[in-house]
Amino acid sequence: MAPASPPVDGWVPSTLQRERDAFRAKATRRAVITAGLASLAVFAVIALAVTSSPGWPAFRETFFNWDKALSSFPAVLRGLWMNIRVMLVSAVCIAIIGLTLAVLRTLRGAVFFPLRALATAYVDLFRGLPLLLLLLVLGLGMPALRLSGLPTSALFWGGVAITLSYSAYVAEVFRAGIESVHPSQWAAARSLGLTYRQTLRRVVLPQAIRSVVPALMNDVVSLHKDSGLVSMVGVTDAILAAQIETSSDYNFTPYVVAGVLFLILTIPMARFTDWLARRQGQRGVLL
Template sequence: MRREVMDYIMQILGPMLNGTGVTLKMFFVTIVMSVPLGLMLSLGRISRFGVLRSAIGVYIWVFRGTPLMLQLLFVYFGLPFIPVIGEILILTDFQAAILAFVLNYAAYFAEIFRAGIQSIERGQYEGARALGMTYGQLMRRIILPQVVKRVLPPVSNETITLVKDTSLIYVLAMNDLLRTTRALVQRDFTMTPFIVAGVFYLLMTLVLTWGFQRLEKRYAAYDE
């Protein structure tokens, strides 16, 4: 019996690894695009321009206040019906999923970065201005290096959540890890693919957890 189970697992590893590849691609593209966007939004959120602050505030409220799956469905099925936008913005399944994920996670990262920036003591801003630093120099040389250390734990949590949220793209009929697993379960009438998929997700989150712990220790060592 054990031999049969192992043979079956080896048989399904190929398609499940292909599905994992789609999941990882979604994850990496979302992170690479949403983190810089979130940082820019956080800077706009604390800018002196009231209209910009309000607009970004509404954006963050909308994307944090509605389910990610609803946003996925709206981007994929809703945008094509909006005049002009639907004619210009023609998206594939993957592009629609990336757009929804990036917009959603950028909103969360924006609030994390905003809180990190505003946690820096005001005296550091005043000291930098006294030294003649521009706003860009102040952010790049003094504020952001400290913010990175302070926001690592919440960014770590959001990043790990992203790994699990990628499973939502099955609603767009994309062959990610979860959709592949579900198809194997329905075809073979066995729960084994679910167990294997669970191991895959756990391994991905384990690698991320280990990586962020190493980063936190490295930044902590700088203070000693």
């Protein structure tokens, strides 16, 4: 009888394995130190070139005035909260409309041709129109019409413009995810007795949405930035608040404050998107 193998908990790496681990750890530390020193050197050269330029004192006073930053910060922060609210409400509406359009575009059969045509026309129209043009037409034009039963708020129509534009792009992301699901998944679900709606809801959409989450997160990052365009129709967001603060003395530091606040929100979302993409890639390799 063969001797029993030693328990896994008692495993001890060999000398060669320990040497490999030590070499890899040393190489990793060396790479991190080299990258850090190289980055510091590049940033130091850039900082030296900028601060030694003849116009740096005036530029610093105009764009990096600490007292102006402190005085404008509360107003810009209140405006940023408006951007966040626009983003959150629009994101929910965009997800619902985009998913509906994607499902309509993937319907099969001649009887569904009108629905497919309408969904395709919607996507082509609002992907083709610039977002800024939509904001100006809806945000300024619709309140001027004063149609009974419809809001006249520029904020409402600005959110509608953003929703219409982004839902067209998100619909294509969802459609790509739905079409990436192998046809065998549809066939297997239908062979088990699931209806088309049950197959779509329980089998196809969970897989499709999971595969496009990184792309959707990229759209969320872009949506947060583009929410600042509502200032074009008179909504007091972070950008317009910075403009109001600037108009008193033509010091542009409030714009820098608004940019920093946007970065504080968008950079973590971007890094989270990268993490999701890497995780999705690793899962795909494992599968």
